[in-house]
Amino acid sequence: MIRHALAGDTAALVAIGEATGIFRPHEAEGLLGATLDAIHAGQLGEGHQAHVWVEGPEVPPAGWVYFAPTPNANGVWDLWWIGTDPARQGRGIGSQLLGFVEDRARAAGGRLLLVETSSQPALDPTRRFYANRGYVECGRVPDFYGEGDAKVIFAKRLRPVARPGADDDPT
Ligand SMILES: CC(C)(COP(=O)(O)OP(=O)(O)OC[C@H]1O[C@@H](n2cnc3c(N)ncnc32)[C@H](O)[C@@H]1OP(=O)(O)O)[C@@H](O)C(=O)NCCC(=O)NCCS
Incomplete structure (x- = not known):
């Protein structure tokens, strides 16, 4: 539970x-x-x-x-840590x-859930964990955690969106 x-x-x-x-x-x-x-x-x-x-x-x-919730954002939430x-x-x-x-x-009205993780090979299973659960990689910040260790940003849309041109949005 x-x-x-x-x-x-x-x-x-x-x-x-x-x-x-x-x-x-x-x-x-x-x-x-x-x-x-x-x-x-x-x-x-x-x-x-x-x-x-x-x-x-x-x-x-x-x-x-x-x-x-992400401060000053409309319906965006951050998953800080999970273990x-x-x-x-x-x-x-x-x-x-x-x-x-x-x-x-x-x-609570959330639209998007964001998760950040590392690009290190040791985190390959973690990134697969998110990808297999509907999280879409939205970007990387090179060398964020250290030289050669990027921040990888994933997002998942929490509710359907009905607007044209939304194909590239995280779903
Ligand atoms: C990522 C994590 C939270 C997943 O928790 P979990 O209880 O193992 O998850 P589940 O049993 O529900 O799911 C297992 C899935 O996670 C993947 N996974 C990731 N790390 C794993 C590990 N160390 N052991 C087993 N499965 C792992 C499996 O490949 C499996 O993927 P699939 O079902 O899509 O094939 C957990 O593995 C963990 O604590 N990892 C280390 C900490 C971490 O990376 N936290 C996130 C930081 S952003």
């Missing part, structure tokens, strides 16, 4: 963040831990939310996702979390 992240989940989520390799060890606590603390303290504003996938009420989370415990990857948890985000954003 998917539920709101609680303050008591933070240590487990930081551990998953480190284990997935999204964050370097010294970054996970500062970035993910601090972001979760800020969400729980209500400091990040309405719409910022972190949710976890848990097998049951008394077990630690196996995956988590953090997303928020599944490496021991549990490939079993549908990430897909459920991603679908949950899409449903939440859509219900």
Whole structure:
């Protein structure tokens, strides 16, 4: 099941963040831990939310996702981070979390969901994960994360669009 992240989940989520390799060890606590603390303290504003996938009420989370509306944009949402415990990857948890985000954003009037990731070969499976779920690569910023490591931007349209010339839009 998917539920709101609680303050008591933070240590487990930081551990998953480190284990997935999204964050370097010294970054996970500062970035993910601090972001979760800020969400729980209500400091990040309405719409910022972190949710976890848990097998049951008394077990630690196996995956988590953090997303928020994009500031000053009309119906655009950002998927900031998503991660599944490496021991549990490939079993549908990430897909459920991603679908949950899409449903939440859509219900709040969202039109587009954006995801940014790295061009590194190690992230090939992650980019396929998004592409296989309807995300369209919209651009790259060369050398964004480091020399030779581009930022890859994916977008998914959350609701149908009815206007001429929309063929090249993310669907
Ligand atoms: C990307 C990620 C969130 C997917 O979660 P998941 O629980 O493994 O996802 P699912 O089981 O629902 O789906 C598996 C799909 O993801 C792909 N995948 C990506 N990384 C994978 C991994 N390490 N192990 C297994 N499958 C992986 C599989 O190829 C599969 O694709 P397909 O169903 O389209 O053929 C997860 O693999 C992960 O945490 N990766 C590392 C962190 C990361 O890259 N986060 C995103 C940063 S932008």
